[in-house]
Amino acid sequence: MLDPYKIREDFPILKRKINNHPLIYFDSAATSQKPRQVIEAIKEFYEKHNANVHRAVHTLSQEASELYENAHEEVAKFINANGMEEIIFVRGTTEAINLVAYAWGLRNLKREDEVLVTLMEHHSNIVPWENLSKINGFQVKYAEVKDDGTLNYEAFENAISDKTKIVCLPHVSNVTGVINDVKRVVKMAHECGSLVLVDGAQSVPHLPVDVKDLDIDFLAFSGHKMLGPTGIGVLYGKRRVLEEMEPFHGGGEMIREVTFDTITRRCSISWNDLPWKFEAGTPNTCGGVGLMAAVKYLKDVGMENVKAHEETLTGYVMHLVQECKKVRIHGPKDASVKCGIIPFGVDGLGSHDVALFLDGYGIMIRSGFHCAQPLHEKFKLKSSARVSFYVYNTREEIHRFVDVLKETERF
Amino acid sequence: MSIVEDYVARIEETCGEERDFVVMFKYDKKDEAITKILEKATIKKSISRIIFELTFRNISFRLYGTGKAIFRNLKDNDELKKILCDLLL
Numbered sequence: 423m424l425d426p427y428k429i430r431e432d433f434p435i436l437k438r439k440i441n442n443h444p445l446i447y448f449d450s451a452a453t454s455q456k457p458r459q460v461i462e463a464i465k466e467f468y469e470k471h472n473a474n475v476h477r478a479v480h481t482l483s484q485e486a487s488e489l490y491e492n493a494h495e496e497v498a499k500f501i502n503a504n505g506m507e508e509i510i511f512v513r514g515t516t517e518a519i520n521l522v523a524y525a526w527g528l529r530n531l532k533r534e535d536e537v538l539v540t541l542m543e544h545h546s547n548i549v550p551w552e553n554l555s556k557i558n559g560f561q562v563k564y565a566e567v568k569d570d571g572t573l574n575y576e577a578f579e580n581a582i583s584d585k586t587k588i589v590c591l592p593h594v595s596n597v598t599g600v601i602n603d604v605k606r607v608v609k610m611a612h613e614c615g616s617l618v619l620v621d622g623a624q625s626v627p628h629l630p631v632d633v634k635d636l637d638i639d640f641l642a643f644s645g646h647k648m649l650g651p652t653g654i655g656v657l658y659g660k661r662r663v664l665e666e667m668e669p670f671h672g673g674g675e676m677i678r679e680v681t682f683d684t685i686t687r688r689c690s691i692s693w694n695d696l697p698w699k700f701e702a703g704t705p706n707t708c709g710g711v712g713l714m715a716a717v718k719y720l721k722d723v724g725m726e727n728v729k730a731h732e733e734t735l736t737g738y739v740m741h742l743v744q745e746c747k748k749v750r751i752h753g754p755k756d757a758s759v760k761c762g763i764i765p766f767g768v769d770g771l772g773s774h775d776v777a778l779f780l781d782g783y784g785i786m787i788r789s790g791f792h793c794a795q796p797l798h799e800k801f802k803l804k805s806s807a808r809v810s811f812y813v814y815n816t817r818e819e820i821h822r823f824v825d826v827l828k829e830t831e832r833f
Numbered sequence: 834m835s836i837v838e839d840y841v842a843r844i845e846e847t848c849g850e851e852r853d854f855v856v857m858f859k860y861d862k863k864d865e866a867i868t869k870i871l872e873k874a875t876i877k878k879s880i881s882r883i884i885f886e887l888t889f890r891n892i893s894f895r896l897y898g899t900g901k902a903i904f905r906n907l908k909d910n911d912e913l914k915k916i917l918c919d920l921l922l
């Protein structure tokens with residue numbers, strides 16, 4: 423089992439007081455807090471090893487390159503990929519999905535094709551496909567979500583056809599925390615010859631994810647949501663699929679050779695090996711080092727323990743809020759089908775009012791659409807308040823949160 | 834409108850169908866801003882000094898003891914700034 427009190431000692435920010443109250447951070451789905459180990463790794467990189475990677479023969483460059491490559495290897499092991507060739511470092515989930523859309527989709531999607539996404543998508547898995555469809559003319563179809571917030575797998579099956587070239591879905595919804603049955607979707611998609619892209623922004627930080635077991639073609643996730651720094655994220659791609667793809671960005675690092683033909687006066691270009699073919703320009707080396715420290719931290723804690731801890735906290739909220747007359751929980755109430763994300767509303771108060779009220783007690787929560795407007799429309803919600811948990815949250819914090827929620831009911 | 838700049842650190846237009854404006858007062862000016870607003874607006878409801886439901890010229894809004902206020906159903910930023918100006922003067 424995970425001991426959140428011991429873990430909290432690693433997170434300097436949790437010692438802060440906000441509005442004269444001890445900080446309670448319930449917004450980890452937006453971004454997580456960072457442990458000392460990650461902060462130290464970043465500091466040590468800049469103090470001892472900073473140099474550009476893969477560019478020079480000097481010792482510092484060699485050290486920086488090794489660290490950066492090790493970071494790819496650590497991430498590969500964390501999600502059980504075949505090796506660092508399948509791990510592309512990007513800025514985050516959003517850039518990873520855009521990479522797939524523009525490096526794979528731009529060249530492979532034709533007018534008669536379809537891209538299937540779900541109604542529970544974060545905007546970052548809608549907008550790139552809608553944008554690209556304006557160029558390539560294909561159709562973006564939306565798979566239905568049931569009233570309880572789970573995917574409608576029957577409707578999903580009916581929506582997939584030979585026309586579907588890529589199926590995109592979140593592993594875990596950032597609004598309801600529902601865990602989707604990715605394996606079931608992969609089976610349907612692969613039978614129709616479609617690729618599958620999984621948005622792992624809310625799953626990789628919170629539960630064990632094994633890309634081989636899931637048999638997915640792409641997985642996108644963000645370092646900052648899993649104890650790592652901002653500005654670093656990952657696109658996993660099956661080696662065979664990545665090899666067939668052309669690069670997204672062009673520049674240094676991603677090329678092997680640029681030779682100038684004096685007769686045609688054109689350059690001929692050959693690509694670097696995977697994963698560097700997709701990492702043009704000087705990369706976020708330090709971000710990679712910070713992410714490696716975060717992955718090591720999570721491995722030490724154990725992802726099964728992370729999941730179990732969040733399930734306990736979620737179950738605890740579900741139990742305690744029953745005492746609140748005006749609080750409405752949206753989506754499933756069964757903690758075992760979801761991660762530690764709970765959307766809710768308070769009768770008579772807007773979601774931003776709830777968030778501002780809790781802020782007065784040092785409790786940080788999210789309010790609004792959480793970048794998932796279609797799902798809010800489906801639930802006929804103008805917006806929602808959302809609490810989300812991580813390894814450092816405790817039952818005492820939940821008690822405090824529910825006590826303050828009860829205060830709002832006096833309003 | 835410079836009075837608004839004197840007191841206000843940020844204005845956020847929130848997402849959500851309601852399109853609320855959240856006004857965050859400067860930390861060192863928030864108590865002064867709250868006092869001025871409470872003198873001008875009418876209090877409809879409140880809990881301790883944490884949240885106040887107020888009206889001012891038929892516009893209802895909520896003010897928080899932390900130095901934030903939330904306005905809804907306003908046309909735009911200009912209308913908000915005009916109200917803030919009158920409240921803070």
Ligand SMILES: Cc1ncc(COP(=O)(O)O)c(C=O)c1O
Nearest residue numbers: 514515516544546596621623644
């Ligand atoms: C499910 C999901 N997908 C994508 C994103 C976008 O992540 P980023 O902003 O790190 O690119 C988020 C962020 O909240 C998310 O929750």
